[in-house]
Amino acid sequence: MDQALTDRFNELEVGQSATYARTISEADIVLFAGVSGDDNPVHLNEIYAAESMFKGRIAHGMLTASYISTVIGTRLPGPGSIYLGQNLKFRAPVRAGDTVTATVTIKEIDPAKRRLTLTTICTVGDTAVVEGEAVVMLPKAEDVKATAEGAAA
Amino acid sequence: MDQALTDRFNELEVGQSATYARTISEADIVLFAGVSGDDNPVHLNEIYAAESMFKGRIAHGMLTASYISTVIGTRLPGPGSIYLGQNLKFRAPVRAGDTVTATVTIKEIDPAKRRLTLTTICTVGDTAVVEGEAVVMLPKAEDVKATAEGAAA
Numbered sequence: 001m002d003q004a005l006t007d008r009f010n011e012l013e014v015g016q017s018a019t020y021a022r023t024i025s026e027a028d029i030v031l032f033a034g035v036s037g038d039d040n041p042v043h044l045n046e047i048y049a050a051e052s053m054f055k056g057r058i059a060h061g062m063l064t065a066s067y068i069s070t071v072i073g074t075r076l077p078g079p080g081s082i083y084l085g086q087n088l089k090f091r092a093p094v095r096a097g098d099t100v101t102a103t104v105t106i107k108e109i110d111p112a113k114r115r116l117t118l119t120t121i122c123t124v125g126d127t128a129v130v131e132g133e134a135v136v137m138l139p140k141a142e143d144v145k146a147t148a149e150g151a152a153a
Numbered sequence: 154m155d156q157a158l159t160d161r162f163n164e165l166e167v168g169q170s171a172t173y174a175r176t177i178s179e180a181d182i183v184l185f186a187g188v189s190g191d192d193n194p195v196h197l198n199e200i201y202a203a204e205s206m207f208k209g210r211i212a213h214g215m216l217t218a219s220y221i222s223t224v225i226g227t228r229l230p231g232p233g234s235i236y237l238g239q240n241l242k243f244r245a246p247v248r249a250g251d252t253v254t255a256t257v258t259i260k261e262i263d264p265a266k267r268r269l270t271l272t273t274i275c276t277v278g279d280t281a282v283v284e285g286e287a288v289v290m291l292p293k294a295e296d297v298k299a300t301a302e303g304a305a306a
Contacts (some may be wrong), residue, residue, distance in 0.1 A: 002201075020190060022190060030242070031184060035181050035216065036216075036222065037173060037227075040232050052233070053292055057197070060222060063188065064188035065215060067190065069191050069213060073195075074190075074191060074192060078193075080195075084242065084243055084261075085243060086243075087238070088238060088240070088241070089237065090238060
């Protein structure tokens with residue numbers, strides 16, 4: 001398995017990018033509150049949130065950030081990649097109705113370690129709402145097979 | 154609003170901590186896949202995942218990381234705090250049935266900027282599964298009020 005992805009490693013180039021775009025709905029925020037346990041009233045209580053510095057309910061920053069993981073896990077580099085790290089800076093609030101575009105771009109390739117450094121940004125229109133970098137690793141197909149067979153930890 | 158939290162700023166001390174613990178269920182993983190759009194088969198397809206280096210389905214790293222946001226947004230410092238940044242290192246896989254404890258500890262306090270640096274760790278038993286740091290800001294109550302009234306951006 002993951003043969004296609006592994007063979008693709010040598011085809012990866014600095015500057016390649018992929019995106020995932022999605023309109024955040026009120027339902028997404030409610031579901032994220034449930035799945036994370038984060039019921040901070042700034043996400044769920046319009047009366048509270050209207051008096052906050054955000055002047056209304058905002059989405060969880062980690063919900064927006066999750067779209068970065070979606071690009072990495074499904075598109076670039078895609079299934080089989082191992083997510084090692086992610087830095088996030090939350091730049092601006094995101095609200096229900098906003099359409100977020102998460103973009104992942106290859107910044108550095110380390111062939112020896114089979115690691116990629118990726119720049120990651122989420123935007124709403126021209127506004128960067130989340131910025132950061134990710135590090136992912138692409139195991140060799142034979143390593144995956146050996147591990148699956150119990151030959152390696 | 155946020156008066157209680159703002160008054161509490163001066164009571165915060167380096168070393169204070171708070172936790173959120175939760176058993177990750179298969180339903181959580183399914184819901185997170187839906188809300189994030191991350192349908193990577195390593196999370197949803199047991200036959201695929203069994204042949205991966207993880208030898209079975211694992212939770213999304215960002216699902217585990219979301220529990221850090223839960224501690225910050227609901228407990229320490231709690232509602233009213235502004236999440237500015239988060240670094241994450243994904244150390245080990247988490248599976249349905251694992252009980253994750255997210256712990257946030259105050260590492261540094263910057264009274265001038267009203268910022269906190271927090272160490273953040275998620276553990277399953279004795280294993281660190283996600284580690285990192287967060288930066289949060291606590292606005293002054295009067296700044297929040299001024300902003301809500303439109304007197305400031």
